[in-house]
Structure formats: C-alpha cells, structure tokens
Amino acid sequence: MGLQGKEREAFEKTLEPYVGIEIGIKEIGRDEINQAMIRHWCEALDNELPIYTDAEAAADSMHGEIVAPPTMLQAWILPGMEMATGEPDPNDKQKELHRLFDDVGYTGVVATNTEQEYNRYLKLGDRVKAVTVIETISEQKATGLGIGYFINTKTTFTDQNDEVVGSMTFRVLKFEPSQQPAAAPTDDSGAPAKPTRIRPALAHDNQWWWEGVQADKFLIQRCEDCGVLRHPPRPMCGECQSIRWDSVEATGQGEVYSYVVIHYPEVPGYEYPLAVAVVDLEEPGLRFVTNVVDCDPEDVHIGMKVEAEVREMDPDFKMVVFKPIA
Amino acid sequence: MSSVQYAETNVGDALPEQKIEVTSSLIVGGALASQDFTPVHHDRGAAQASGMQDVFMNILTTNGLCERFVTDWAGSDAQVRKVAIKLGTPNTPGETMTMTGTVLERNDADKTVVVELAGKNTWGNHVTGTITLALP
Numbered sequence: 001m002g003l004q005g006k007e008r009e010a011f012e013k014t015l016e017p018y019v020g021i022e023i024g025i026k027e028i029g030r031d032e033i034n035q036a037m038i039r040h041w042c043e044a045l046d047n048e049l050p051i052y053t054d055a056e057a058a059a060d061s062m063h064g065e066i067v068a069p070p071t072m073l074q075a076w077i078l079p080g081m082e083m084a085t086g087e088p089d090p091n092d093k094q095k096e097l098h099r100l101f102d103d104v105g106y107t108g109v110v111a112t113n114t115e116q117e118y119n120r121y122l123k124l125g126d127r128v129k130a131v132t133v134i135e136t137i138s139e140q141k142a143t144g145l146g147i148g149y150f151i152n153t154k155t156t157f158t159d160q161n162d163e164v165v166g167s168m169t170f171r172v173l174k175f176e177p178s179q180q181p182a183a184a185p186t187d188d189s190g191a192p193a194k195p196t197r198i199r200p201a202l203a204h205d206n207q208w209w210w211e212g213v214q215a216d217k218f219l220i221q222r223c224e225d226c227g228v229l230r231h232p233p234r235p236m237c238g239e240c241q242s243i244r245w246d247s248v249e250a251t252g253q254g255e256v257y258s259y260v261v262i263h264y265p266e267v268p269g270y271e272y273p274l275a276v277a278v279v280d281l282e283e284p285g286l287r288f289v290t291n292v293v294d295c296d297p298e299d300v301h302i303g304m305k306v307e308a309e310v311r312e313m314d315p316d317f318k319m320v321v322f323k324p325i326a
Numbered sequence: 327m328s329s330v331q332y333a334e335t336n337v338g339d340a341l342p343e344q345k346i347e348v349t350s351s352l353i354v355g356g357a358l359a360s361q362d363f364t365p366v367h368h369d370r371g372a373a374q375a376s377g378m379q380d381v382f383m384n385i386l387t388t389n390g391l392c393e394r395f396v397t398d399w400a401g402s403d404a405q406v407r408k409v410a411i412k413l414g415t416p417n418t419p420g421e422t423m424t425m426t427g428t429v430l431e432r433n434d435a436d437k438t439v440v441v442e443l444a445g446k447n448t449w450g451n452h453v454t455g456t457i458t459l460a461l462p
Contacts, residue, residue, distance in 0.1 A: 037359070044355035045387065047394045051402045061402040062462065070406045071389040078361035084368075111385055115410040194448055268415075268449045 148175025356387030
C-alpha cells in the first residue's frame, strides 16, 4: 500500500533534512594497504593475477609494483567484526534515516546497484579514508519487492595525501515488503530448492490428461458418440454436444504450424532460448502447444517434421515435448 | 602473463566464459576477506531469519568476481577504471554462476573498452553490468 496523501507528505518532509548530508561516521582504514589482506582476498576469490602478490611480476607490469585489486576499495574501510557484534554508532545518519523508514513500515532493505570508479590503483603503504554523503532519496516507487524509496549514497575515498583515489555510489531500496518472507524452501538433504517449471493448474476436466502424461502416455480425448477428437481436454464435444468421451493414444507425429523462440524475460526453471511451437498433429484438426527440444532453437521452422516424446522435464514432472524427426 | 592489447579488440568480442561454483567457503571467505562481517554472509541462522535459504554472497565479492572475470581475460597491464553493477538474484551455496561478457564499446581517445557482463545462476541474473578498463 505505502503511505498515501497527507501522511505521505508529512513523512517525506521528515526525509528532506537528510538529503545532501554526510552520514557522520568515521570511515578510516584501520590498516595500510598491505600484502596480507590482499593475499586473503585473492585466495578467497581465486584471483591469480600476479600483480597483486608477485613482486617480480608486478615490477614488470605497467604498475611497476604490487597493487591492490581495485574492487577491494571498500574493504579497506569496512569495520570487520564490529559489523556482527558492535553497537550501532549513534552518529550514523544513514541508520537514523533507515529507522525513519522502518517506523512507518518500510522495513525491507536491499542493495540494487553499485558503481565504483578508480582514479588510481592503491599501492602497499597507502592509507585510505572515506566520506559518505546521502545524495538523493527518490519519490515513492512501486517495485517488484514492494512500495518503497531508493536512497543513493556517494562515498569518496582519499589517500594519506588527501588525494581522491576512487568513489562509489550505492543505491538501496527501503521498501514495505509485499508479503512476509516464506520459510526457506529446502529439499530433503537440506540444500536450497532449485527452480522448476510452472506446473499446470489441475482440475476436473484436465487432470486425467496430465495423469496420462505422468504414465508416459500422450492421450487425445475422443467423443464417444461421434468419434471426433479434441484437445485440449474439455467436457463437451464441439460437434455433437455429447458429454460422453474416452481417449486414444496420439500417433505423436506432426509438423510445426507456428513457433516463437523466447529470449527474454527469463523465468526461473526454464532453459533459454526456449522454442515454443504450435504443432499440427497428424490427427486431423488438432493442434498442440509444446516445446521443441533436441535441436538448436534457431533451427525450428514452420513445416518442420516433429515427433512427440513424454519426457521428465523436472524431477517427478513429465511433459509432452516434440523433437525433430531425424 | 600476456595482456590483451587495445588494438586487438573489437566491439562484439566475447570474453571466455567462466563457471563459478558458489560454495559456503567462497561466500564466507569472500565476505571476511572484504572485512564485511554482516551476519547474513557467514551465519546460516541469521540468513534464514532474514528470509533467505542460506548465507548469500556480499556485494564486494560479487564486484571482485566481476573484476576477476574481466582481468583473467585482459591480463596484468589492464587497468580497471570503473565497475557498475546491478544486483539481481542472490548467490547461495550450491549455485553455479556462469559469467559471460562482450566488448560493448571501444574508445580510441583513452584506449579504454567497456565490457558488458552478466553472472547468471539458476534463478536468473545474479549480476549484470559494465566494467571499463584501459588497455595497453
């Protein structure tokens, strides 16, 4: 919902004093740029570029000496263990601002963007400090996570000579969660669940068909009175209005009547590019929406001869897909 | 270690793909090496209390892996000037992040290239963005 009307105006008024101010906490590197911290970083991230740890190779490079990986920039000023155990700094205006949001229900926080620029590479013995300014607070926005506000901060990093060595902009969304987070899904082994395809909505008229697929059968519904085939499954024959029906197994032969290849947006659980086709089945008058598999999606074309296969596309979930006839 | 020369590059060049196994060790090791001791990056209970499945990668590690992806290609004489990333799906243990990238722009004036990159896991893009680097 977010705040509306006068309430929202009053709330936004309380944010104004924060725009353009320094957040007020000390951001001073506790150590000089040093080999040990660089080595730990390179080992953890498996970065084998020799200019960070091999003095000889570094001397031969354009840097002329050992340098720190540029993306370590912020690591030099983070407070380490204090982030887990310390009391929040009462002078931290950024935390104070976040609490204003928390108090009116925008309790969620997520970092969405970061941008770093490096004026020069840091060298052993450099000493870094930084100043962070709250640059902007956006208007209220509706996002996928919920309604909220984007807060942009800019941090300027300087060295022991007060020369600017780099800068960082950071954007977070403070939002009203649209729902409570679900319990963390895990499989039996406790590992995080993997995304799967969207399952069909099963109901009285189609459940039998999907049960057939799970039993490796590609069935087609048939009118018991006039014998006309129909798909997708439905309760009444379009020809004779009979509601009596049975089913036959499809021959599985067909040709591509039309198709699209989906590149974007990507839905978790599917492989992209994803070929989605309407197949003219050999059975007269029937078309079937499906995926074309076992070929380059770019090779799918109208008129392509294809045949059906019941395939397990996710654990415990089978679908009818079509593949090219060799 | 040889370095990519500016003159050898073309817009549209693809960087060698990398598959990064996202393990608890990488997530925790990266968080601590970057001095980011925020509990959600090393304490599974704290991560689950915040609605996540497990510990998840911090931004500095993501930044560092993007840098590594580009400098593994460009070599020791490249200078990273700018990293601009957008964050997407979280990286949790058990994921594999596939890094892909292409040369998006070349600027003759300062011999810089802009690489557009993406790091994708099973839930979608963990990270997308650009890295600007000066080449010899």
